[in-house]
Amino acid sequence: MLIPNRRNVNLAVKFGLHWLNRQYFQLLSDLQNCPLCLTLSILEHPICVYCLNDLPWITRACRQCGYPHDHAIDSCEHCFDTQNVFSCFSALAYQDAVKWMFYRVKKHRDEPIARALSDVLAIYLSQRRLHPIPDAIIPIPTTKQQRRKRGFNLPELLIQYLPANLKHLYRPILKSHKPNAEVKHLSRAQRIATNHRFSVSGPVPRHVVIVDDVITTGATMMAAIGALKAHGAECIEIWSVARTPLSHSHEN
Numbered sequence: 001m002l003i004p005n006r007r008n009v010n011l012a013v014k015f016g017l018h019w020l021n022r023q024y025f026q027l028l029s030d031l032q033n034c035p036l037c038l039t040l041s042i043l044e045h046p047i048c049v050y051c052l053n054d055l056p057w058i059t060r061a062c063r064q065c066g067y068p069h070d071h072a073i074d075s076c077e078h079c080f081d082t083q084n085v086f087s088c089f090s091a092l093a094y095q096d097a098v099k100w101m102f103y104r105v106k107k108h109r110d111e112p113i114a115r116a117l118s119d120v121l122a123i124y125l126s127q128r129r130l131h132p133i134p135d136a137i138i139p140i141p142t143t144k145q146q147r148r149k150r151g152f153n154l155p156e157l158l159i160q161y162l163p164a165n166l167k168h169l170y171r172p173i174l175k176s177h178k179p180n181a182e183v184k185h186l187s188r189a190q191r192i193a194t195n196h197r198f199s200v201s202g203p204v205p206r207h208v209v210i211v212d213d214v215i216t217t218g219a220t221m222m223a224a225i226g227a228l229k230a231h232g233a234e235c236i237e238i239w240s241v242a243r244t245p246l247s248h249s250h251e252n
Contacts, residue, residue: 032046033112034046034047034048034051035047035101035110035112035113035116036048036051036097036101036116037050037051045116045119045123046112046115046116046119047116047119047120051097052120052123054097055092055097055098055120056092056093056095056096056097056098057091057092057093057124058090058091058092058093058243060072061090062074062075062076062078062079062088063075063087064076064079064087064088065078065079065088065218066087066088066089066090066215066238066240066243067079067090067243068093068243068245078218087129087131087237087238088215088237088238088239088240089124089125089128089129089237089238089239089240090215090238090240090241090242090243091120091121091123091124091125091240091241091242092120092124092241092242092243093242093243093245094214094242094243094244094245095245098241098242101113101116101117102117102154102213102214102242105117105154105157106150106154109150109151109152114154114157114158114161115161117158117213117241118157118158118159118160118161118162118241119161120241121158121162121239121240121241122162122163122166125239131237132207133165133166133169134169134205134207134208134209134235134237135169135205135206135207135208136169136170136171136173136204136205136207136208136209137159137162137166137167137169137170137171137208137209137211137239138171138172138173138174138208138209138210138211138224138228139153139155139156139158139159139170139172139174139210139211139212140155140174140210140211140212140220140221140224141153141172141174141175141176141198142176143176154213155211155212155213156170156172158211158213158241159211169209171202171205171208173200173201173202173203173204174198174199174200174210174224174227174228175198175199175200175201176197176198177197177198177199197223197227198223198224198227199227200227200228200230200231203231203232204228204231204232204233205232205233206232206233206234206235207233207234207235207237208228208233208235208236208237209236209237209238209239210224210225210228210236210237210238210239211239211240212238212239212240213240213241213242214240214241214242214243214244215238215240215242215243215244216244221238
């Protein structure tokens, strides 16, 4: 039995203070600011639950191309190519706070926002996607000029922050081999005619996923799908954080 004395009491107090100190700093390390509302709290995800609920989630969409609809359908007039695409998952409509988030990442390389966008995609996939894990996750590549200008490729950054059971499937086998034309304000037909094409370096597994940040007209996806299909891909999925509404996509 420990006999209470001044030395034992001092040791107990010192131990208790040390324990409290560790708990305090652990609590501080768990605290983080929501990158949207800057609220300081212990967050399960990079974005607080209130901001997550306020995001423009795509809840009903075409199962083929992921385009938002009033109800879920198997295919629609916006589908890329019903013979090539297995399924498309786009988490958010490209509007309001979503536009601001992409601006922060692309112009200022805001890493907390990038992690938040990747987490949004992971949340959406966990709730909507029932298919098996793919053999490879392939980012849409950027040109050398764009990479030098920005310093990174956003689809690659999104994959980097995916859960561990997905990000290790990263395979950068798509290569952009034409200078990227300015396609921001072109129609869908013009994008298909002028958009850069892709080459493939390395073997292509049977079941692959293409990751992009935002899908607008789908012309880039059509080019990527064609390149992978020509090199042996049989089952192709598309994952994107956001999808541009039709009224903003400059389609014909």
